[in-house]
Amino acid sequence: MKDSLVSEYRKIVTTRTWWVLLIVMVGYMAFMGAAMAFAFSFDGAEVTGASGEAVPMDTTTAATTVYTLPSTFGYALPLLVGLLSVTSEFRHRTLTPTLLAQPDRNRFVVSKLVASIPMGVLYGVLGTLATVGAGALAFVVNDTATGLDDGAVWGVIARTALALTVWCVVGVGLGFAMPNQVVAIVVVLAFTQFVEPIARLVLGLNDALAPAGKFLPGAAGEAISGGSFYSATGAGDLLGPAAGAAVLVGYAVVLALLGRFTTLKRDIT
Amino acid sequence: MPPDATHAIEVSHLTKTFGQVRAVDDLSFTVRPGRVTGFLGPNGAGKTTTLRMLLGLVQPTAGTATIGGRRYTDLDRPMQTVGAALEAADFHPGRTALDHLRVFAPQAGVPDRRAHEVLDLVGLSGAAKRRVGGFSLGMRQRLALATTLLGDPPVLLLDEPANGLDPEGIRWLRDLLRALAAQGRTVLVSSHVLSEVQQTVDDVVIIAGGRLVHASTLAELSGLAEPRVRVASPDAAALDALVARAGWQRAADGTAGGAGGVGGVGGVAELVGTDVATVGHAAFAAGLELHELATHGVGLEDVFLRLTAPAPARGAHAGAPAAAPTAAGGAR
Incomplete structure (x- = not known):
């Protein structure tokens, strides 16, 4: 089992995907952090909520909203890294040598899931720090409090990094459920950038359906951070951090099981 | 074991x-x-x-x-x-x-x-x-x-x-x-x-x-690969007659008589179950002019192709060809 873990980890770090996407992640998050922090800290700036009313924003709310941007906008990248670690095995037909080295397909799936965690941590830490660094700098430039002297804010930052880590594992699960790389990437981009934000907005407008929105994967990821862009703008309530983590891990496990009993149940030809 | x-x-x-x-x-x-x-x-x-x-x-x-x-x-x-x-x-x-x-x-x-x-x-x-x-x-x-x-x-x-x-x-x-x-x-x-x-x-x-x-x-x-004797003569008819008289067997998939051989005229025969000495002696005795007389192996490839040719019926016994070599003579 340990051998498989090491092998799977080495697979991730011996191709270029991980650092190319990591650079994109850090650049994107630094840009978002700085841009949002500027927007929130201009004099008289108000954020307009989904319901059209101005949302009052104190400095701590502004800071945490900026620092949790990775779990709102950046999670697609660790998700993709996890996803590609599985789909590339199918795309490049390396599944055969992989299963020759580890014929136990349960262990193979678990190894993939677990081996993605260090990479998820790396994305989580660097992506979050890029946001915090750029965001805090922008707050300082605008003479606004950064909130970084508050321990609770650091708790939010740490949980944001955790959310990104879990997203990486979700990517692995999704890869098993959807091994076609092109299809999987299209689904990820469409779902994260389009389907879920709209679904959350629509569900949030209906009181009866609103609770369901909390269980969408993006909402669960934001819940891990606690407080985020969408919830600050009034687009639905979130679960608690622990419940959010449980829901998101649940997605990873369910997707991986789905893949185990469909994709990996079949003959490998 | x-x-x-x-x-x-x-x-x-x-x-x-x-x-x-x-x-x-x-x-x-x-x-x-x-x-x-x-x-x-x-x-x-x-x-x-x-x-x-x-x-x-x-x-x-x-x-x-x-x-x-x-x-x-x-x-x-x-x-x-x-x-x-x-x-x-x-x-x-x-x-x-x-x-x-x-x-x-x-x-x-x-x-x-x-x-x-x-x-x-x-x-x-x-x-x-x-x-x-x-x-x-x-x-x-x-x-x-x-x-x-x-x-x-x-x-x-x-x-x-x-x-x-x-x-x-x-x-x-x-x-x-x-x-x-x-x-x-x-x-x-x-x-x-x-x-x-x-x-x-x-x-x-x-x-x-x-x-x-x-x-x-x-x-x-x-x-399983039988050696073949390839014999070519400008006089196809005489060659055919000699083959018939001696009772030699032509290879099933070999070149039949008629045009062929050296220079494109005359006859060629591919024979199994005989050897060059026998064929050469018989041709000499019959006064038949020969342009080619040689043993050539049926390559293993031919044997392989014969074995793997699409089977005529599903019931063909898988083990049958394997039993044949004992009868077919030694390896060369």
């Missing part, structure tokens, strides 16, 4: 159906340690499916396939028992040759320096840090072979390992496989061309249409 037979490959009544198609049909054979065995058959004969069942990648519909008495999926560290290379294309193009081997080293239970050793062994040391995406087919074959050797396994299964190798590479591969077998390892090499492995293998297992058509030593297979 000899004591070194602990890592024999046993395939027993193996069957695989894909929908209506019987890709492998009640196939049984044994591959012995210490020998190179050619696993032969035309494209689509079921070779790859058989190997994939042997390696636990494809679930058999019926029957068993074991290595050293155990199924592949029951082996502890399979790479230490079996080195298998199924397709030369199974690499991530963005990974270097060395990294490819380092990925599998933990599962083979070997330290990273073993990766350098096997690269040396297959002559790829110079390309260790290059990405596999830029490799030629021959280089990929060498890297695939290096991967199989990583765990120093007693059993090697190689699917079409000579594909893409240049003549020098083929000779190198032959020497390496012979050396590995000489160390007591079980070596199974598949190919759809007999001539490609003819100089490498000790034993042959030939399948066609998913069924076994022949299993024997290479020497016994050679026994």
Whole structure:
């Protein structure tokens, strides 16, 4: 089992995907952090909520909203890294040598899931720090409090990094459920950038359906951070951090099981 | 069984159906340690499916396939028992040759320096840090072979390992496989061309249409190849008469009489069951002018093609051709 873990980890770090996407992640998050922090800290700036009313924003709310941007906008990248670690095995037909080295397909799936965690941590830490660094700098430039002297804010930052880590594992699960790389990437981009934000907005407008929105994967990821862009703008309530983590891990496990009993149940030809 | 037979490959009544198609049909054979065995058959004969069942990648519909008495999926560290290379294309193009081997080293239970050793062994040391995406087919074959050797396994299964190798590479591969077998390892090499492995293998297992058509030593297979006497004369009619008078049998698929032979005129006959001395003497006695008189072997390739020709009926006995060589005379 340990051998498989090491092998799977080495697979991730011996191709270029991980650092190319990591650079994109850090650049994107630094840009978002700085841009949002500027927007929130201009004099008289108000954020307009989904319901059209101005949302009052104190400095701590502004800071945490900026620092949790990775779990709102950046999670697609660790998700993709996890996803590609599985789909590339199918795309490049390396599944055969992989299963020759580890014929136990349960262990193979678990190894993939677990081996993605260090990479998820790396994305989580660097992506979050890029946001915090750029965001805090922008707050300082605008003479606004950064909130970084508050321990609770650091708790939010740490949980944001955790959310990104879990997203990486979700990517692995999704890869098993959807091994076609092109299809999987299209689904990820469409779902994260389009389907879920709209679904959350629509569900949030209906009181009866609103609770369901909390269980969408993006909402669960934001819940891990606690407080985020969408919830600050009034687009639905979130679960608690622990419940959010449980829901998101649940997605990873369910997707991986789905893949185990469909994709990996079949003959490998 | 000899004591070194602990890592024999046993395939027993193996069957695989894909929908209506019987890709492998009640196939049984044994591959012995210490020998190179050619696993032969035309494209689509079921070779790859058989190997994939042997390696636990494809679930058999019926029957068993074991290595050293155990199924592949029951082996502890399979790479230490079996080195298998199924397709030369199974690499991530963005990974270097060395990294490819380092990925599998933990599962083979070997330290990273073993990766350098096997690269040396297959002559790829110079390309260790290059990405596999830029490799030629021959280089990929060498890297695939290096991967199989990583765990120093007693059993090697190689699917079409000579594909893409240049003549020098083929000779190198032959020497390496012979050396590995000489160390007591079980070596199974598949190919759809007999001539490609003819100089490498000790034993042959030939399948066609998913069924076994022949299993024997290479020497016994050679026994199935009868020598032919080719005789050409400018006087076709006299040649035909001589053949008829002497009662020689023409090869079933040989060139018939009529135009042909040297210069395009006269007759040519391909005869079996006789020899050049007999034919030469008879022609001399008959005063027949000959332009060609020679023995030529029916290559093993012809035997192979005959064995693997589509069977006329499903009921054809798989074992029947294997019984023939005893009657057909010794090997040449």
